[in-house]
Amino acid sequence: MSKFRLRGKGRVDASQPVVFTFDGKPYTGVKGDTVASALLSHGVHLMGRSFKYHRPRGAIAAGSEEPNALIGTRRGPGRFEPNTRATVQEIWNGLDASSQNKFPSLKFDVGAVNDAAYMLFSAGFYYKTFMWPRSFWDKVYEPFIRAAAGLGVSPTEEDPDTYASRNLHCDLLIVGAGPTGIAAAREAAGKGLSVVLVDENPEMGGTLLSEPQAHINGKAAWDWLADELAALKEAGVKLMTRTTAIGYYHQNLIGMVEKLTDHLAELPADTPRERMWRVRAKQVLLAQGALEKPLVFHGNDRPGVMLAGSAQTYLNRYGVKVGDSPMVITSHDSAWYAAFDLHDAGARVQAIVDTRASVRENLQAEARNRGIPVKLNHTVTATGGRLRVNNVRINPMDGSRVGHGQWIKCDCLLMSGGWTPSLHLFSHTKGKLTWDDDMTTFLPDQTPEDCVIAGASRGLWGLEAALEDGSAKAREVLAALGTEAEISEYTVANDRPGTGVTMRELPTDRSAGKAKAFVDYQNDVTAKDLRLAVREGMRSIEHVKRYTTNGMATDQGKMSNINGLNIAADALGKRQPEVGLTTFRPPYTPTTFGAFAGYHRGDHFEVTRKTQIDSWAEARGAVFEPVGQWRRARYFPQAGEDMDAAVTRECAATRKSVGIFDASTLGKIEVVGPDAAEFVNRMYTNPFLKLAPGKCRYGLLLGDDGFIRDDGVIARVGEDRFHVTTTTGGAARVLTMMEDYLQTEWPDLNVWLTSTTEQYSTIALNGPNAAKLLQPFVKDFALTEENFPHMSCVDVEVAGYPARLWRVSFTGEIGFEINVAAPHGRDLWEKLWEAGQPYDITPYGTETMHVLRAEKGYIIVGQDTDGTVTPHDAGMSWAVGKKKADFVGMRGLARPDLTDPNRKQLVGLISEDKSKLEEGAQIVFDPKQPIPMTMRGHVTSSYDQGTTGQPIALALVEGGHAKMGETVYIPMEDRTIAAKITGTVFLDPENTRLKI
Amino acid sequence: MLLIHCPYCDETLPELEFTYAGEAHIDRPENPSEQSDAEWESFLFLRENVKGPHFERWRHFHGCGRYFNAVRNTITDKFYITYKAGEARPDLSALLEDEK
Numbered sequence A: 001m002s003k004f005r006l007r008g009k010g011r012v013d014a015s016q017p018v019v020f021t022f023d024g025k026p027y028t029g030v031k032g033d034t035v036a037s038a039l040l041s042h043g044v045h046l047m048g049r050s051f052k053y054h055r056p057r058g059a060i061a062a063g064s065e066e067p068n069a070l071i072g073t074r075r076g077p078g079r080f081e082p083n084t085r086a087t088v089q090e091i092w093n094g095l096d097a098s099s100q101n102k103f104p105s106l107k108f109d110v111g112a113v114n115d116a117a118y119m120l121f122s123a124g125f126y127y128k129t130f131m132w133p134r135s136f137w138d139k140v141y142e143p144f145i146r147a148a149a150g151l152g153v154s155p156t157e158e159d160p161d162t163y164a165s166r167n168l169h170c171d172l173l174i175v176g177a178g179p180t181g182i183a184a185a186r187e188a189a190g191k192g193l194s195v196v197l198v199d200e201n202p203e204m205g206g207t208l209l210s211e212p213q214a215h216i217n218g219k220a221a222w223d224w225l226a227d228e229l230a231a232l233k234e235a236g237v238k239l240m241t242r243t244t245a246i247g248y249y250h251q252n253l254i255g256m257v258e259k260l261t262d263h264l265a266e267l268p269a270d271t272p273r274e275r276m277w278r279v280r281a282k283q284v285l286l287a288q289g290a291l292e293k294p295l296v297f298h299g300n301d302r303p304g305v306m307l308a309g310s311a312q313t314y315l316n317r318y319g320v321k322v323g324d325s326p327m328v329i330t331s332h333d334s335a336w337y338a339a340f341d342l343h344d345a346g347a348r349v350q351a352i353v354d355t356r357a358s359v360r361e362n363l364q365a366e367a368r369n370r371g372i373p374v375k376l377n378h379t380v381t382a383t384g385g386r387l388r389v390n391n392v393r394i395n396p397m398d399g400s401r402v403g404h405g406q407w408i409k410c411d412c413l414l415m416s417g418g419w420t421p422s423l424h425l426f427s428h429t430k431g432k433l434t435w436d437d438d439m440t441t442f443l444p445d446q447t448p449e450d451c452v453i454a455g456a457s458r459g460l461w462g463l464e465a466a467l468e469d470g471s472a473k474a475r476e477v478l479a480a481l482g483t484e485a486e487i488s489e490y491t492v493a494n495d496r497p498g499t500g501v502t503m504r505e506l507p508t509d510r511s512a513g514k515a516k517a518f519v520d521y522q523n524d525v526t527a528k529d530l531r532l533a534v535r536e537g538m539r540s541i542e543h544v545k546r547y548t549t550n551g552m553a554t555d556q557g558k559m560s561n562i563n564g565l566n567i568a569a570d571a572l573g574k575r576q577p578e579v580g581l582t583t584f585r586p587p588y589t590p591t592t593f594g595a596f597a598g599y600h601r602g603d604h605f606e607v608t609r610k611t612q613i614d615s616w617a618e619a620r621g622a623v624f625e626p627v628g629q630w631r632r633a634r635y636f637p638q639a640g641e642d643m644d645a646a647v648t649r650e651c652a653a654t655r656k657s658v659g660i661f662d663a664s665t666l667g668k669i670e671v672v673g674p675d676a677a678e679f680v681n682r683m684y685t686n687p688f689l690k691l692a693p694g695k696c697r698y699g700l701l702l703g704d705d706g707f708i709r710d711d712g713v714i715a716r717v718g719e720d721r722f723h724v725t726t727t728t729g730g731a732a733r734v735l736t737m738m739e740d741y742l743q744t745e746w747p748d749l750n751v752w753l754t755s756t757t758e759q760y761s762t763i764a765l766n767g768p769n770a771a772k773l774l775q776p777f778v779k780d781f782a783l784t785e786e787n788f789p790h791m792s793c794v795d796v797e798v799a800g801y802p803a804r805l806w807r808v809s810f811t812g813e814i815g816f817e818i819n820v821a822a823p824h825g826r827d828l829w830e831k832l833w834e835a836g837q838p839y840d841i842t843p844y845g846t847e848t849m850h851v852l853r854a855e856k857g858y859i860i861v862g863q864d865t866d867g868t869v870t871p872h873d874a875g876m877s878w879a880v881g882k883k884k885a886d887f888v889g890m891r892g893l894a895r896p897d898l899t900d901p902n903r904k905q906l907v908g909l910i911s912e913d914k915s916k917l918e919e920g921a922q923i924v925f926d927p928k929q930p931i932p933m934t935m936r937g938h939v940t941s942s943y944d945q946g947t948t949g950q951p952i953a954l955a956l957v958e959g960g961h962a963k964m965g966e967t968v969y970i971p972m973e974d975r976t977i978a979a980k981i982t983g984t985v986f987l988d989p990e991n992t993r994l995k996i
Numbered sequence B: 001m002l003l004i005h006c007p008y009c010d011e012t013l014p015e016l017e018f019t020y021a022g023e024a025h026i027d028r029p030e031n032p033s034e035q036s037d038a039e040w041e042s043f044l045f046l047r048e049n050v051k052g053p054h055f056e057r058w059r060h061f062h063g064c065g066r067y068f069n070a071v072r073n074t075i076t077d078k079f080y081i082t083y084k085a086g087e088a089r090p091d092l093s094a095l096l097e098d099e100k
């Protein structure tokens, strides 16, 4: 039995020892312990170092609000987690826990020199210190900040655990299974409603777990608790432990994270580590209780100084005495009971020091009966001891005067500054808070959600009050759900109701400027920092918070916000509500990325769309690239080829004989209806009304602002039917835009739009031998210039499959696109592949497609355009119908800015030294001008694997269309490249190669 | 996550099924070419950016695919009403009265 473990006390199982290590040293705790309770049972209070000053720190609390005792936990490779609260982490055999922010060891830390230099690190330190000189940034400031920043160490391996997510719908969700929550659940149980009761702890009961002395309706508290939980379970209430309600979102959606394995020695198979629950509740009852406030005095962070209520929890719930000779400093009745419980458990309480001049007589009598010295109207002005408190300086107060101090020996100091209602989730609902002057705290007011808040979280104190409020508020909720409940009566014996006063920094006889009186333990913010922030001009609590970082640590100010507000308000001479309360935001406690990611990681992060021909490309060793969500073959390298070599070969082979290309990813939209032609004509710049069935036309789609949005070939496959193609990445956007105009601007048009992208496999054949290769597969239809000229389409059978056959070209060669029902794509591809062998048929990918189209000056929307390019800028005025009454973007094109002749225009570029230009490189007119130079455009496409014998580029250049033959300059890091402006067509300007 | 009522499906469904589509009741002029530059600028770019009840468009993207209109409070995110495209702008003061 460890030294501070009390036999027969607490809810832990002393018959089951559990061995774990802390900083490499083995410790034995018992089943039910947290790391903190187990260490405390060995008298170990020092559990970490603070973030900024590296001051030694111990656990100050016993729950999830703990700011100090942050540890790293490890369970083999990949299973390391920093910043775990030792007060929450349950121990298991083999748990490897380590302290943080220390070097080289927890007991001797070099960084603690920051503490000696604390004057340097006062409020606004970062803003003031790291300003000048500029040259210090790279070598001094940034390395310093990076070294000092961050709490704990990041894991370096991939997380091997799985994380699940689930939806849950219920009538009533109750958050918090203390007396309030349990009483509320009891009202709602057994009425045919689905009720969920959730608590972040391993077991339910909340305060009751720390108050075994109470008797509820004649039963000992823990017996009552066991019976109630059994009854709730029996009545079908869903009881969820180790589950934290992390956030309250719109319309009663509550995010909850359930931890399933962090407390287990052996990881069960097929069990996720955590499960994110998305709960949609008709009604929510919040019963999160209250959090105890620390007192603010010099040395209030020394290990051994902790919250009185937490000491009571360690004693009654874990059977651990936090010290043999405790002292108590308080401004609230509740801490007196902690002193009594510790005395009754065998500790010698050195004194109860209360800042109040008068305290309830029955408390004083109980102290006298136990022989505990009481010091009323006293303050604490210092603590002593290196890694653990060993004495405390207390002073009498007389009005505003502080008398002489005396030191009293002790081995721990239990403090209580009263209790703050936990309003976190209530605040998430955008619920309004009201300031209560008597209680010096914010209380919940109205909320827009279907939500009530009960018990200590609305300022009630004592078990009886909590139970009765839980029951009463549950009846309100049940009424809203259309159910009634009879009134439950609660009588509590040995209840501990109480009151207190709220303190700012405790009065002191010493220089307040030198006091290290901590308000935010995790971010090392002192009362002095807060007052300095106000002196330096911060007026709102939001500014004070950011200037000092008070409340910005991982505990989100659970302990520091209200003390910080009281001090800032005092410094400003204003009431607290005039200074404001910082907003609580989800999550309530730190939450793993895994819980948020859930199943969406690795291959499941995003879908990968594959064509029917993808598997063929994969078998051929294609290199793929993502285009939108599609995976497309980029090139097909042969042995020893890099990308340049493969693309050069693919380009040459296609121009020489025939290339085969998987164009299935192109977006396809079927536009059908009596008004289909009118609709297409209004959407696209080109005229479509008179396009005959069996003909194709290039289409350019603008926004109403006049800028190019998308393009593609459009085939009129019937009088009332168009087959529209879009760019691969633009398919969904274009359909959305079409639907928008059709539904909301032109609802009178009788047109139906259907996405057919995945209904077709599309195979493109390009090259001088394309027609010869394809002809034998086409039934009863001659692929001749006369019968099937360029930009035609026909429904025929190809290789026995019904097909939409198009004569189009995105390469400048004789080209066909064969659209067959998607599942036939691979078979048709293989037939063409086999028949193409005598022609040295070559499969090519997107890279070759890019080169071949650039040689012909065909644009790629999104590469040669960027959302600010008009058809005229792109040199495509020919595609804009001149006689149309209207089309989307027509009025936009007439905007004054869009008709400026000096706009950036698409041109060709040939570098003088025949080097390949960098895509994205900036262009200037005068290379000798001083830096910064005036940039006149940029390179949009550039290739040197093509068939024209020289590298080619496309670029957007100011007034480029009027600058043919002129030289521009591309300044690079090592040299400046001169380039000549040319037209955009680099090959076969007469289109002779298109002819069969 | 919001719950949104689609006036076409007549069902209240999670926000994930919907996409936002900007301010409502901005009609594309019948004859754009007759618009002055200032009028066209106003149609293209100028929006109310309301703090409070906002007339706006949504689309039941992963459902029926229809665009519809809504009045939503941009402070609280509360939807006062959703209605079909083409229907008249509802009376805001009556909606706000219902609120109380």
Ligand SMILES: [Zn+2]
Pocket: B006, B007, B008, B009, B010, B060, B063, B064, B065, B066
């Ligand atoms: Zn719908």
